[in-house]
Amino acid sequence: MALRQLLRGNEAIAEAAIRAGCMCYFAYPITPQAELLEHMARNMPRLGRTFIQAESEVAAISMVYGAASAGVRTMTSSSSPGISLKQEGISYLAGSNLPSVIVNVVRGGPGLGNIAPSQCDYFQATKGGGHGDYHMIVLGPSTVPEAAQLTTLAFDLADLYRTPVMILADGLLGQMLEPVELPEPIDPASLPRKEWAATGAAGRDPNIILSFDLGPDNLKRMNEALQAKYREIRKREIRYEESDVADADLVIAAYGSTARIAKSALQMARAEGLKVGLFRPITLWPFPYDALRAVADHVDTVLTVEMSAGQMWEDVRLAVAERAKTPFYGEMGGVVPTPRSILNEVRKDAR
Amino acid sequence: MPRGTIVIDAERCKGCGLCIAACPQRVLAFSGSLNASGYDVARMENPEACVGCAFCALTCPDVAITVYREKKNA
Amino acid sequence: MPVDVARMTKVFERPKSLTEARYTYCPGCHHGVITRIIGQTIDELGIAERTVGIAPVGCSVFAYLWYRCDAVQVAHGRASAVATGIKRARPDLVVFSYQGDGDFASIGTAESLHAANRGENITVIFVNNQIYGMTGGEMAPTTLVHQKTTTTPDGRDPATCGYPIRFSEIIATLDAPVYVTRQALYDTRRIQDCTKAVKKAFQNQVDGKGYSLVEILSTCPTNWRMSPTQANEHVANVVTQVFPLGDLVDRG
Secondary structure (H helix, E strand, O other): OOEEEEEEHHHHHHHHHHHOOOOEEEEOOOOOOHHHHHHHHHHOHHHOOEEEEOOOHHHHHHHHHHHHHOOOOEEEEEOHHHHHHOHHHHHHHHHOOOOEEEEEEEEOOOOOOOOOEOOOOHHHHHHOOOOOOOOOEEEOOOOHHHHHHHHHHHHHHHHHHOOEEEEEEEHHHHHOEEEEEEOOOOOHHHOOOOOOOOOOOOOOOOOEEOOOOOOHHHHHHHHHHHHHHHHHHHHHOOOEEEEOOOOOOEEEEOOHHHHHHHHHHHHHHHHOOOOEEEEEEOEEEOOOHHHHHHHHOOOOEEEEEEOOOOOHHHHHHHHHOOOOEOOEEEOOOOOOOOHHHHHHHHHHHHO | OOOEEEEEOOOOOOOOOHHHHHOOOOOEEEEEEEOOOOOEEEEEOOHHHOOOOOHHHHHOOOOOEEEEEEOOOO | OOOOHHHEEEEEOOOOOEOOOOOOOOOOOOHHHHHHHHHHHHHHHOOHHHEEEEEOOOHHHHHHHOEOOEEEEOOOOOHHHHHHHHHHHOOOOEEEEEEEHHHHHHHOHHHHHHHHHOOOOOEEEEEEOOEEOOOOOEEOOOOOOOOOEOOEOOOOOHHHHOOOOOHHHHHHOOOOOOEEEEEEOOOHHHHHHHHHHHHHHHHHHHOOOOOEEEEEEOOOHHHHOOOHHHHHHHHHHHHHHHOOOEEEEEOO
């Protein structure tokens, strides 16, 4: 029986990770994701699994690199400044084709910023915050139940494509309590064996995990293999949600907590007779360019709403091009847009 | 008969000379002939003196030396 | 008179755990000796099929090519953290990290110290040659006072660069490590001692005892601008004055 519980976003992600068979979790405390770490501290050892409060974010992501190399499901979590520290490790995980899950409960930035909700790490997450030509799959949950679902998906996609996957949440989602129906725990032993992992060269040639080759031709081939994988992911894994777009004149493009708030604004606008829809990317990388382009073909305006200065907005404009107007409304510094403030923007743009 | 002998893999040898310095019997010397990598490889100049102590092999950074010793009851 | 080796006993050969690949190290560099000692240890303990080696960044970046065992190449300085991840994921594996002085005692300071402090059941081989070899002979955290490097062209000045760091002594202050030792390779006696130390450090892990660290004073004839034999003498006469040999912790 699936269990229904009242959980914070942070706890839902943690518990979903455990149920997805995460065997090793490594992290360093930071607000507003501390509950995630604390949930893991309480529960992982009890299950005979590994919890380490690492000495730093850099160490935590390197431990993930080790556990992933050894073929187990593994995760780390942090918030913006800590995720910046993890970029080295994420680049190595991508370069070495290591399945891993990284949670960013985004807070206000840049620098120390604050601990309030924000979406200011979209560029870092989707465009590759570390060095090199790489991407990771980026999933943007909008509700606590979806955060749990996408955590399960993150582990599956990580293994399927041998890639780091990021769950890009925000402080609002991390702290919010909602009823969640958690999936049944899987038996980690039932997962497919990872034949490539560094598990001891018994009866086979050694497995070498690396992101390195001094020869330009070889490194080019390694890069081409990565790009081929990314093309495959773009082809198969794009996810998004459309609400009320069929007859819409204006579509709001928003993800994460902002999309949820935008849904309230949408209902208020519809009550006023404004034909408003919502386009919500669930995979932020790969971004649903084609789907949004198709929407833009039959609306006048695509209004991007974000808790940032306009980061996803760049992808929206890339998708929409000249097909529709592309205004932007954003809040920064931990200020959260309200349904009313979004409605005001909709009214301006719907005229 | 010498009590021991060695076989040097000349292509692994980098001519560092550490084996020559390590040999207590002064068996080894530079050969003056270069391998494919251009290194002046070590060789046994005084093979009769070899006792098979393996000091050369222990010292060789390139693991280029195999050591043999006379069988005790041969 | 040619000697018939077929009538003799082979008393020393290339360890089975080493591949046939030729080292990328310069002539006379001790990295090769250390690699051979590790290979021999893996042979003697019969652990090749469950050993995972960790290759760092630096001259030994290619360490994954030298052993017939699984290996993971990692970011500069993070080897002890990666070793932690592997060992916690698979405690049945034997995990060793191979790290230079820049890797272990500078950029990896936090990872090195905290893996030791947690008492991770891993084996760390810390190669201290007092210089950054691969990048062209820059100052290391272990560079001696007044030693000339490409970034201390007038010699290391303690007033601006500090002193050579004795990292093993720092680790020896911790409660968790079971074995911390400093060894050298400048003569056969030292090579034999070092071989015993490395074997003990691996045996400790196999026995589940905990964290073992073997620091090995190594040479860099190329960047020291010395012949390999001069470099050995320099370790024996000068370097060991700053980095004394011997066991710092032995709770085995």
